[in-house]
Amino acid sequence: MSGLLSLVLWLPVAGTLVLLAVPRDRARTIRIVALVTTVLDLAASVWAGAAFDRARAGTLQLLEQVRWIPSIGVTYHLGVDGLSLPLVILTTLLTMLCVIYSWRVDLRPKEYMILFLLLETGMVGVFLSLDFFLFYLFWEISLVPMFFIIGIWGGARRTYAAIKFFLYTLVGSLAMLLAILILYFQSSPRTLDILALIQQKPLAHDLPLAILAFWGFFLSFAIKVPMFPFHTWLPDAHVEAPTAGSVLLAAILLKLGTYGFVRIALPLLPDAFQHMAWFVAVLAVIGAVYGAMVAMAQTDLKKLIAYSSVNHMGYVMLAIAAAAAVGNRGAMQGAAAQALDGATMQMLAHGVITGALFFLVGVLYDYRAHTRGVGDFGGLATRLPVYTGLMMLAMLASLGLPLLMGFVAEFLIFLGAFQIYPQLTGVAMVGVVITVAYFLWAIQRIFLGPLNPRWAALPDVDARERWALAPLAALMVLVGFYPGPLIAIINLAMINILSLVH
């Protein structure tokens, strides 16, 4: 047993303890401690990636299991496979970038950094947990730091947005708790271990109860994703959250939902999910098209990106639902694996691209223009060449331009889903067209045309912002050109998860 995953998981908490000892007026020390912690955590997660055997990416590795509450069958059980490892590294990378980006946050820097570190542990914990008790703890505890981040450092309507975010997600969490309890009482021997429960499939012979449990998980995951019609907390939370909060919210927290569908709902309740797959797929397609249409109508750049998230996560859910619909049909296994590869790839791509987009909006809004109105700009390309380049790269990646990261993901999703749900996939494609339209329109309004004289003195991105953005831009291009190795790892994990369905 190695303690590598525990190191990744608990390092931010260690950093928090150090921060607690630093006096609150030593802002520089606080920032350095936070930065060092997140850099070390990123290094630890990359180290875990190096120790990970990529040839066996389908099996869970670096396992750690310790008895915790033996009388109710709870263990401290961690592990990674080709699904969770990239998400963990994405989490540690983005948290580090958030710390770099937030260097200039002057309001209560100590609490700010502590909350981001705790959030990091919560998010990493969800991806690493292989026990339902542990999974639920991290799932729900990740709400608390985000509630404070939105509520203290947010925009004008931060109080409303923070409590709305918390209430929505808590409803989902508690529904999941019920589902977990139902599974626990049906299991024999009683356990909360996710892998053991997937092996047992305690609800395999009781379809009504399985569907009930599925709704519990569905509600929780769907609110987090967020799927239409549970998405209404998202625009509020995104618009009001501070930039780094929006980044983590979009890039990581939304992925917890889709991750839950793939890791838990699909292999644990395959029959119930297969039964309900058409319904999930319809909601996903509505979300994809509706999200794109609403994004088109936005004049606030943050809202535009928030709705583009609803749109992009719709594709992910379409792919997952399509894979769930396949069930035991042997002929379609290849298509299901393709769809799931695309879904996971899209989780990563959306994390990288939307994370970058929110950073870029923040660069403009927080320290320069103090407005996010799409129509307030114009001609910025002449004044801010580097900024324009980065923003156009991210937007083009988001709309799915070939040779960028987003394209790989969407291509695989549509390729896989089309073989299973041809009509629905066709409708979802409309979303792609609209996405192209609104991003190009936004680029045109912000960067092209005559320079708005109001912005004649705007400075371009500075060194710190470049540091925060460069890794994401590099990933977009690199994975776009050469997605092979990443897809290979993901594919092994997806094939394994599909094999657990039977």
Next chain:
Amino acid sequence: MDVQAITPELMLGVLALGLLVLDLATGPAEKRFVAWIAVIGLLATLVPSALQLGATPRLVFFDTYAVEPFSAFFKIIAILSGVLVLLAAMEFFKGRTTQHEGDVYVLIAFMVLGLVIMAAAADLILLFLAVEYVSLVSYVLAGSLKSDRKSNEAGVKYFFYGAAASAVMLYGFTYLYGAGGTTNLYHLARPLAAANAGLLLVATVFVLAGLGFKISLVPFHQWTPDVYEGAPTPVTAFLSVGSKAAGFAALLRVLYVALPPETWVTVLAVLAAISMSVGNLVALSQQNIKRMLAYSSIAHAGYMLIGVVALAGSSTPLGSGVDALLYYLLAYMFTNIGAFAVAIAVERTLGSDAIADYAGLSQRAPFAAAAMAIFMLSLTGIPFTALFFGKLLLFGAAIQSGFLWLAVVGILNSVISLAYYMGVIRAMYQQAAPDGAAPLAESGLTRTLLAITVAGTVVLGIYPGPFLRLVQTASALLRL
């Protein structure tokens, strides 16, 4: 006579009487000495109480009094909450001029004795005497700030409600005696199993009036907000934890030992759902921290009642209703007394119970604010806290016993409760302190009390194993 079996009770009696004398012998400025002696004395009685956790269950004193792990568990809760409340009371009385400071400390010790007897009484007569004894001490404690009109109101109101509730309960006892021909709970079980179901239902409802009053269960809860608001805050904390726990102990014993479950399960399930919903919905609009905690206490009585209703056994502690209830009571003790301790500290320094005045507390008193945030999260049922684990056990027990709907009601209520518990956190962390507000001094006593209650709240949430074993021992032997 098995005098050894009542060592904790004898020690408590001697302690309380000794304190009474000590109170007379000390001057007005030396009352803290009385309190410290009370704390030490109570801690000493923990030892024989804890030893009874391993005792063979038996009835002593002509079968009127139970000595078993179950009552030992409630003795520990009564004594621990007494100790914590004494610490809180010392903080409360600091800098406050009153003639009755020493009396409060003495009465707290007497009340602990009453709670202990209530949890172990195995005979209707003794149970009634214990309930009355606890009530009388509570009335005086609630009205002990004699110069404060609200405290007077609290004492009088509590007395009138309590007297009526006790009378109704006693009337209920006469039904049980009439049907069973004995006042001993353990001897009642057999005759009552064959008794008329309608009669038993009436008796149950009457008994519930008395015990439901003690645990602030809807519809016997009307006294709660006024008394909680008016009584001195440490007394409120004691009522919300000590009385509630002892009330549940008595309720469990009467219902589980004497009455056939068919007669009361449905009634109690419905009352649990109503109590949760009423408590939480009314709490939403409260502006005063003590009134808010009063309605929250009503709601929590509803959650806890799930543990009584969930009868079905389980091979593991997750799924057993009594285990869940005992765990929840232990967790609630730390969390709720902690929350009241913060309220006392704020009340003493700001002179206000209004939640609005908690604005900016995170900047003015960071430790107290962080502790309060943890207590509020625990009361909501957020992981890594004690009451999350308690709720997990309760909802699990409900599902195991076929009360899925009750678990769903509990979950919806948890979501509702988030709104008002977060209101306190919002004030402390998201709103700015009034201009020129100085940092608030946190006394060493407050820090100690908060450190204990936070530690209890977090440890019970993270490392429940040993405490699960404790409640398993305590609950398994409830039925002799």
